[in-house]
Structure formats: C-alpha cells, structure tokens
Amino acid sequence: MRFTSEQRLDDGVLERQFTLGEIPGILWTPVSASAPVPLILLGHPPLGLHKMYPRLVARARHSAAEGFAAATIELPGSGDRPRWAAAEQARADLRRTMEAGEPVSDEIIDALILPLVDKAVPESQAALDALLSLPEIGGPVGYSGGVISIGIRLAAVEPRIVAAGFFAGSFVPRTMFEEARQVTIPLHVLLQWDDEGNDRQAALDLFDAFGSKEKTLHANMGGHTGVPQFAGEDAAGFFARHLR
Amino acid sequence: MRFTSEQRLDDGVLERQFTLGEIPGILWTPVSASAPVPLILLGHPPLGLHKMYPRLVARARHSAAEGFAAATIELPGSGDRPRWAAAEQARADLRRTMEAGEPVSDEIIDALILPLVDKAVPESQAALDALLSLPEIGGPVGYSGGVISIGIRLAAVEPRIVAAGFFAGSFVPRTMFEEARQVTIPLHVLLQWDDEGNDRQAALDLFDAFGSKEKTLHANMGGHTGVPQFAGEDAAGFFARHLR
Numbered sequence: 072m073r074f075t076s077e078q079r080l081d082d083g084v085l086e087r088q089f090t091l092g093e094i095p096g097i098l099w100t101p102v103s104a105s106a107p108v109p110l111i112l113l114g115h116p117p118l119g120l121h122k123m124y125p126r127l128v129a130r131a132r133h134s135a136a137e138g139f140a141a142a143t144i145e146l147p148g149s150g151d152r153p154r155w156a157a158a159e160q161a162r163a164d165l166r167r168t169m170e171a172g173e174p175v176s177d178e179i180i181d182a183l184i185l186p187l188v189d190k191a192v193p194e195s196q197a198a199l200d201a202l203l204s205l206p207e208i209g210g211p212v213g214y215s216g217g218v219i220s221i222g223i224r225l226a227a228v229e230p231r232i233v234a235a236g237f238f239a240g241s242f243v244p245r246t247m248f249e250e251a252r253q254v255t256i257p258l259h260v261l262l263q264w265d266d267e268g269n270d271r272q273a274a275l276d277l278f279d280a281f282g283s284k285e286k287t288l289h290a291n292m293g294g295h296t297g298v299p300q301f302a303g304e305d306a307a308g309f310f311a312r313h314l315r
Numbered sequence: 316m317r318f319t320s321e322q323r324l325d326d327g328v329l330e331r332q333f334t335l336g337e338i339p340g341i342l343w344t345p346v347s348a349s350a351p352v353p354l355i356l357l358g359h360p361p362l363g364l365h366k367m368y369p370r371l372v373a374r375a376r377h378s379a380a381e382g383f384a385a386a387t388i389e390l391p392g393s394g395d396r397p398r399w400a401a402a403e404q405a406r407a408d409l410r411r412t413m414e415a416g417e418p419v420s421d422e423i424i425d426a427l428i429l430p431l432v433d434k435a436v437p438e439s440q441a442a443l444d445a446l447l448s449l450p451e452i453g454g455p456v457g458y459s460g461g462v463i464s465i466g467i468r469l470a471a472v473e474p475r476i477v478a479a480g481f482f483a484g485s486f487v488p489r490t491m492f493e494e495a496r497q498v499t500i501p502l503h504v505l506l507q508w509d510d511e512g513n514d515r516q517a518a519l520d521l522f523d524a525f526g527s528k529e530k531t532l533h534a535n536m537g538g539h540t541g542v543p544q545f546a547g548e549d550a551a552g553f554f555a556r557h558l559r
Contacts, residue, residue, distance in 0.1 A: 101338060275519070290532040305549050312545060
C-alpha cells in the first residue's frame with residue numbers, strides 16, 4: 072500500500088489517498104485517536120470513487136466521530152480502473168431490459184453481479200491485510216453498505232469482519248442466498264420499502280436466509296435514494312455496539 | 316383523576332398511582348423538569364398493572380431520562396377491574412385452540428380484540444384529558460407498545476398523539492387493517508421475526524397498510540419475549556425525534 076496524498080479535514084479527520092497495486096483507495100482516520108482504532112470498510116455502488124466521494128466522506132466523518140477509521144477501494148471496472156468488457160455488456164443488457172420495462176432475468180443479474188463479487192472480495196481482503204498492518208488501525212473490522220452481494224461473500228469468508236451493515240437495494244443472484252446462510256456475524260440490514268429497482272419480497276427472503284443469530288431489519292418508507300437520516304444514526308449505534 | 320399514592324424513585328422519577336373513575340393508573344414524571352414535559356402513554360398486554368409493573372417502570376425510567384413523563388392505565392377486565400364474561404370466554408377459546416394446535420380463526424381474534432379496543436380507546440382518551448390538564452405535562456403525546464390494535468385505533472382517532480411505537484406481536488383483526496390505513500402519524504414498528512404466536516406475513520402486511528409517510532419497521536431475531544435491548548434504544552431515539 073502506497074499513500075499518494077494526504078489532507079487534514081477541518082473536523083480532525085486525516086484523509087489519505089492510497090494505491091494498493093493498481094487499485095486506488097481512501098483511508099480516513101480520526102486524528103485524536105491515541106490507540107489503534109477499529110475499522111469500517113465502506114462499500115459503495117460501482118460508480119467510481121470520484122462520483123461517490125461526497126457520500127463516502129460523509130460516512131467516514133461519522134465513523135471518525137465514533138472513533139473508527141474508515142476506508143474504501145475502487146471497485147473492479149469502475150472509476151479510473153480498466154474497463155471490463157463483460158461487465159459493460161451486463162450493464163448495457165440491464166439498462167436495455169429496464170428501459171423496455173421487461174423483468175430482469177436471473178441470467179442478467181448473475182452476469183452483472185457474480186464476476187464483480189469474484190473480483191472484489193479478494194481485493195477487499197488484500198486491502199484489509201494492508202490496512203490492518205498500519206499501526207493506527209487495530210480492528211475489529213465492520214463492513215458497511217455497497218453492493219450487498221460483495222458484502223455477503225465478504226461476511227461469509229472473512230473472519231476479521233465482525234459485524235456488517237447491508238443495504239438491501241441491489242439485485243442479488245439466487246446463488247447468493249446459499250452464501251447468505253453461511254453468514255453468522257451480527258447484521259444490520261436496511262430496506263427501502265418502495266425501492267423502485269428492488270424486489271421487496273426478495274429482500275425479505277434474503278434477510279430471512281442470513282444465518283446470523285443477531286440480525287436486524289430496518290425498513291423505511293421511500294425509494295432507493297430516500298434513506299432517512301435517522302436510519303444512518305441507528306446504523307451508527309449498531310457499529311458502536313459491535314466494534315467498541 | 317385522583318392521586319392515591321406517591322413515591323420518589325431513586326433516579327429522580329416521581330411515581331404516582333391514580334384512579335380515573337374506576338380505572339387505576341400510574342404516572343411517572345421526571346422530578347428535575349422545570350417546564351411542562353411531553354408524555355408517553357404506555358400500552359401493555361391485558362395482564363394487569365401489578366404483573367406488568369416491573370417492565371412498565373423500566374420503560375417509564377427510560378422516558379424520564381429523556382425528559383418525558385410516562386403514564387399507563389389498567390385495561391378493561393384486567394388486574395382488579397371487574398371481570399368481563401365475554402372477554403374471559405374469548406381468552407378461554409383462544410387457549411383451547413392454541414393448546415389443540417389448531418389455527419386461530421378470525422372469529423376468535425375478533426371476539427378477543429375488538430371489544431377490548433372499543434372499551435380501551437375512549438378510556439385512554441379520558442386519561443389523556445386528565446393527564447394533559449396537569450401543569451407538569453404539556454404534550455405532545457406519544458403512544459408506545461401494548462395491544463397493537465388499541466394503538467392503531469388511538470393513533471387513527473386521537474389527534475393529540477403525534478407519534479406511536481407499536482409491537483407487532485399480537486393478533487390483529489382483519490378490520491383493523493382498514494383502520495391502519497387511516498393512521499398518518501410517524502410510526503416505529505417492532506417485529507420479532509420468529510414470534511411463535513404471531514403471523515410474520517400478517518405483521519408485514521399490517522406495516523404495509525399503515526397510511527403514514529414516515530414509518531419504520533425494526534425486525535429482530537427471536538421469539539415474542541426476545542426483543543433485544545438495543546431495540547428499545549432505537550425506539551427511544553424515535554420518540555426523542557418526535558416529542559422534543
């Protein structure tokens with residue numbers, strides 16, 4: 072991991088851009104911390120770190136205020152990372168299908184999500200290796216948001232992640248339901264009740280499938296982008312309980 | 316309303332027993348309050364105030380810590396109030412049906428719940444009249460817990476109640492779904508995902524039916540009595556947002 076830039080934000084948060092091999096990423100740490108801090112790995116949709124920056128830095132500031140570091144990396148095929156023909160094709164197929172008002176088939180969802188999960192999960196694990204080797208970061212690690220299928224596999228295979236907050240707002244391949252049963256860490260799942268691009272019953276079935284003994288579903292009114300502010304506060308309480 | 320006893324609890328809460336006509340009740344107020352405070356009306360199952368006291372006083376202490384008064388009244392037919400033949404019959408029918416492992420019919424649910432709602436709602440409104448006339452209580456009013464059908468009708472008909480926290484853990488007559496559509500105040504609904512005596516799909520349908528623009532469902536693992544402590548903390552945040 073190589074730090075490429077560093078700036079101190081006005082509220083006592085140190086923001087460092089880094090690269091991990093070819094993968095760009097950002098790390099935020101609370102300046103005031105005197106001991107190694109827990110880490111929240113921030114997931115995001117495959118829109119590129121530049122585009123996602125305002126929302127990511129807002130979440131990172133909240134994490135820092137709780138005494139946690141936060142970090143995120145660019146997803147495969149996003150931002151400045153090399154395009155990826157199969158993923159572009161899958162996104163184009165999805166767009167065409169939705170614009171035509173047709174049901175999104177399992178084939179399209181699989182093509183869109185499964186290769187992304189296969190690539191992103193080992194990259195996230197490599198990022199954890201690097202981040203947890205920094206003296207200022209001690210763990211434990213929480214995972215928050217982003218493409219839920221990436222989070223499911225990470226939560227199932229990565230023992231350093233002790234708690235996860237998911238947003239049930241993206242397509243989930245059928246095979247991920249089986250992986251969801253392998254997840255046993257505490258979960259905090261957000262659902263937007265009227266999410267236009269999301270199947271509510273599938274989200275409830277997914278919540279039911281998780282193997283965790285502690286799992287909470289927070290369903291709120293509104294569409295995909297209408298998550299109320301208080302939902303973020305409840306999620307912060309969840310991470311405070313599990314990472315402190 | 317006549318106060319019949321008064322004691323100061325060790326954490327700065329004044330507890331006063333009262334009677335409202337024939338109906339016993341309890342009022343808790345934070346001693347330190349210098350201005351009239353909001354009120355949370357605490358619902359409870361029809362088990363009698365004596366039996367419910369430990370759980371009610373715990374909830375009232377939390378309310379007082381937030382700066383809110385809390386009050387509750389004995390339900391019709393419960394505690395020391397006169398028995399009520401039709402309600403006793405309905406309870407006996409329910410017990411027999413459940414012990415026999417048979418499905419609980421709409422007729423049994425209606426006989427159990429609807430007369431209780433018809434009696435309890437005007438009594439709760441009379442209690443609000445009396446409580447809000449006290450100089451130390453200013454409103455607004457929240458309603459929390461108890462038999463959800465009582466809460467639904469109260470929330471639908473009583474304009475002084477501005478926010479309600481419900482526990483979707485008891486039988487709800489079909490006709491209450493229509494009343495639920497009339498509810499428009501902010502709602503915080505708890506659901507125990509594996510509640511043995513509760514139909515999960517009916518609870519989700521009920522949540523969907525509420526007419527409120529702001530409504531949140533918090534579903535947690537476990538059975539009827541397994542509501543985790545953090546669920547109470549999230550509910551406290553809900554009332555703090557709407558009653559302050």
